[in-house]
Amino acid sequence: MTGRAIALLASFTLVAAVALPAAADIDPDSRAQAAAHVRQGQAFFQRGDFDRALAEYQIALELSAEPSLIFDMALCHDRANRPEAALHAFLRYLELAPNGSVAEEARADVARLAPIVDRIAAERARQRDAAARRAEADHRQEAALRQTAAANRRARIARYVLVAGGMAAAGGAVLHFVAWQTRDRVQGDGDPQHYLADRDSLVVQRDLTIGLYAAGGAALATGLVLALTAHRASDAPQLSATLVPGGAAMTVAWSR
Amino acid sequence: MKRRIAAALALGAGLVAACLSIPAFHGPVLLIYSETGSGAAITGDGFSLHFAGGSGFRFPDALRIDGVDVMGHASSPCWGQRGTGFAVMPMPPVSGDPEPGGPSAMTSQLHAALSGPAVVQVRLDWTTRFDFMTQPMCSPNPNHVPGGSSTFTVFPDGRIVRHDQLTDTNPNMERVLAEQCTCPDPALVPEQFHLSSYWAFARDLFPTQVGLATPEDPTAQDDLGAIPTKIVSNYNSICLDSTSGTYQIASAWDVPPGAGPETFGYDMLISHDLQKAPTSALDFSWDVHGALFITRADCTAAFKRAIDYTQQRSQLSINGAPHTPSMLDGMFGGDPGDGSQGIDVPDGPTVLSLPPLAPDGGPPTPFVGGFAVWLRFPRALEVPVATRAGATGTWYVPQRVDDRNWILWFRDPLLQPADTITVRPD
Numbered sequence: 060m061t062g063r064a065i066a067l068l069a070s071f072t073l074v075a076a077v078a079l080p081a082a083a084d085i086d087p088d089s090r091a092q093a094a095a096h097v098r099q100g101q102a103f104f105q106r107g108d109f110d111r112a113l114a115e116y117q118i119a120l121e122l123s124a125e126p127s128l129i130f131d132m133a134l135c136h137d138r139a140n141r142p143e144a145a146l147h148a149f150l151r152y153l154e155l156a157p158n159g160s161v162a163e164e165a166r167a168d169v170a171r172l173a174p175i176v177d178r179i180a181a182e183r184a185r186q187r188d189a190a191a192r193r194a195e196a197d198h199r200q201e202a203a204l205r206q207t208a209a210a211n212r213r214a215r216i217a218r219y220v221l222v223a224g225g226m227a228a229a230g231g232a233v234l235h236f237v238a239w240q241t242r243d244r245v246q247g248d249g250d251p252q253h254y255l256a257d258r259d260s261l262v263v264q265r266d267l268t269i270g271l272y273a274a275g276g277a278a279l280a281t282g283l284v285l286a287l288t289a290h291r292a293s294d295a296p297q298l299s300a301t302l303v304p305g306g307a308a309m310t311v312a313w314s315r
Numbered sequence: 316m317k318r319r320i321a322a323a324l325a326l327g328a329g330l331v332a333a334c335l336s337i338p339a340f341h342g343p344v345l346l347i348y349s350e351t352g353s354g355a356a357i358t359g360d361g362f363s364l365h366f367a368g369g370s371g372f373r374f375p376d377a378l379r380i381d382g383v384d385v386m387g388h389a390s391s392p393c394w395g396q397r398g399t400g401f402a403v404m405p406m407p408p409v410s411g412d413p414e415p416g417g418p419s420a421m422t423s424q425l426h427a428a429l430s431g432p433a434v435v436q437v438r439l440d441w442t443t444r445f446d447f448m449t450q451p452m453c454s455p456n457p458n459h460v461p462g463g464s465s466t467f468t469v470f471p472d473g474r475i476v477r478h479d480q481l482t483d484t485n486p487n488m489e490r491v492l493a494e495q496c497t498c499p500d501p502a503l504v505p506e507q508f509h510l511s512s513y514w515a516f517a518r519d520l521f522p523t524q525v526g527l528a529t530p531e532d533p534t535a536q537d538d539l540g541a542i543p544t545k546i547v548s549n550y551n552s553i554c555l556d557s558t559s560g561t562y563q564i565a566s567a568w569d570v571p572p573g574a575g576p577e578t579f580g581y582d583m584l585i586s587h588d589l590q591k592a593p594t595s596a597l598d599f600s601w602d603v604h605g606a607l608f609i610t611r612a613d614c615t616a617a618f619k620r621a622i623d624y625t626q627q628r629s630q631l632s633i634n635g636a637p638h639t640p641s642m643l644d645g646m647f648g649g650d651p652g653d654g655s656q657g658i659d660v661p662d663g664p665t666v667l668s669l670p671p672l673a674p675d676g677g678p679p680t681p682f683v684g685g686f687a688v689w690l691r692f693p694r695a696l697e698v699p700v701a702t703r704a705g706a707t708g709t710w711y712v713p714q715r716v717d718d719r720n721w722i723l724w725f726r727d728p729l730l731q732p733a734d735t736i737t738v739r740p741d
């Protein structure tokens with residue numbers, strides 16, 4: 060304990076002894092209880108148990124409404140290295156007792172603590188900004204990762220569509236070859252029965268060929284569009300249909 | 316760029332569509348109709364009937380069998396029959412063989428109504444004016460326009476059915492007399508016109524010439540004799556046998572009342588005609604028909620075919636209803652005389668057979684050769700299908716007339732009522 064602390068302790072013991080009886084509107088029991096709590100607080104304070112001292116002063120304050128107890132509580136905060144709470148309590152004390160017995164002391168403490176509290180506030184603000192920047196960077200990185208993953212997914216889908224389209228078109232080409240041979244046979248059929256049988260086969264093969272070509276072509280076109288737009292768009296695929304002369308056109312792309 | 320892409324897409328789609336279009340049925344080709352700069356021709360197995368080209372009368376001007384023209388051509392006498400056509404003796408004939416100084420065609424249009432692959436039918440429409448120079452002019456009235464039409468229906472078995480009609484547009488009722496129309500080389504002095512439809516053949520190719528002595532017996536044959544100049548009447552069917560007997564031609568006319576058949580012999584040719592009763596004034600009312608039969612057996616076989624035609628012996632039962640072939644075009648379901656063609660059949664199996672009994676109550680007459688049936692289906696067909704027990708090879712050929720009308724040519728004759736052919740729509 061420093062010499063100043065001892066001096067302060069002596070002073071607020073004195074304050075307690077003088078000030079508590081001065082409160083005329085407090086009943087004697089409460090005053091006695093408050094004095095007991097003050098004594099107990101002082102004991103804790105002397106042992107360096109500032110939080111328990113603070114609790115005792117708080118009870119005494121509630122029983123006596125003595126402003127000097129706020130000064131004592133400020134000292135507890137100060138000793139417990141809580142400068143903001145100490146500053147707040149010193150200011151509160153000065154507000155209630157600007158001409159109190161320890162007002163000068165309180166002002167000196169306010170002058171001492173104010174820059175400290177300012178530094179602490181500035182440090183906290185700096186930490187908050189840094190945290191916010193880190194969060195922003197993390198968010199951006201996460202979004203970039205998400206976008207890359209989505210783009211890869213779209214590219215994969217486009218590849219699947221292209222492969223499927225290619226397979227359908229290749230199937231159409233094979234069937235086209237078969238149909239072409241059947242057509243040669245149909246042209247040479249002199250027997251109507253053979254002609255009709257081969258013709259029926261040709262009709263089926265032709266329809267399948269056209270269907271496969273159409274599906275393959277549509278899939279290839281769709282896959283191409285998807286592949287070209289996979290790295291430039293957002294997640295949602297966009298399907299649009301437009302009426303055109305003679306039919307309808309359908310387009311697929313990733314929407315922006 | 317967009318246009319190029321669109322053009323490429325259109326081209327690709329067109330190629331795919333062309334590659335995968337469904338070809339129409341084209342059966343075996345038994346007869347080919349072709350038009351060339353020199354005329355038109357119907358070509359079958361071993362024979363060809365050629366029609367004259369140019370601006371003259373486009374009657375047949377050549378009948379080639381095994382590559383040899385067996386048609387008779389001669390330039391004299393000027394009124395004589397040559398090639399084929401109409402003789403209007405004593406004036407020059409209306410024929411595919413041109414006669415200098417004779418009547419010329421005002422119009423002459425050849426039209427293939429049926430162009431194969433099994434039956435070819437060609438129709439010739441012509442008009443003329445008899446304004447050639449005689450003393451005085453035969454027919455000076457420019458409004459007097461005689462004309463006619465001839466239909467030739469040809470079948471793969473060498474049957475050529477002919478239908479002749481004459482018309483006379485004569486608004487001023489001009490009376491054309493025979494003595495005004497006599498051609499001069501050598502001039503006849505007939506008092507009457509002898510109008511006839513005829514076929515003329517090269518005499519030297521047919522050393523054997525016989526006429527059918529009785530209407531119904533193909534073996535009853537009268538030798539017409541190889542006399543250089545001769546007119547023999549009353550044989551509605553004659554047969555000419557080639558030098559080596561390789562082929563025969565039978566000519567048959569269905570003789571209407573007021574007409575008679577004649578066989579006309581010259582140095583160069585022999586013709587078989589159907590002649591109208593002579594008239595002093597030109598009378599163009601004329602509607603006759605006949606047929607040629609190219610056969611590769613003997614004259615008896617050729618006469619069987621001729622008798623079958625003239626006697627209308629073949630009867631075909633179609634779903635139980637008897638039908639006789641048209642004498643104008645030789646087909647079952649052919650033109651009965653009013654231009655209507657085709658036998659309506661249901662949208663299901665159609666059974667063709669001999670009728671159980673002939674019209675006289677006796678057994679039905681077997682067919683003597685292949686036959687054609689014109690069927691009209693209730694809906695459009697790709698091709699009708701026929702079945703016949705035991706039939707092999709190209710025993711029938713469907714020929715499309717239009718979506719609903721089909722002619723079916725059957726190679727083999729029906730011989731007994733148990734022989735049935737079932738025709739089904741596709």
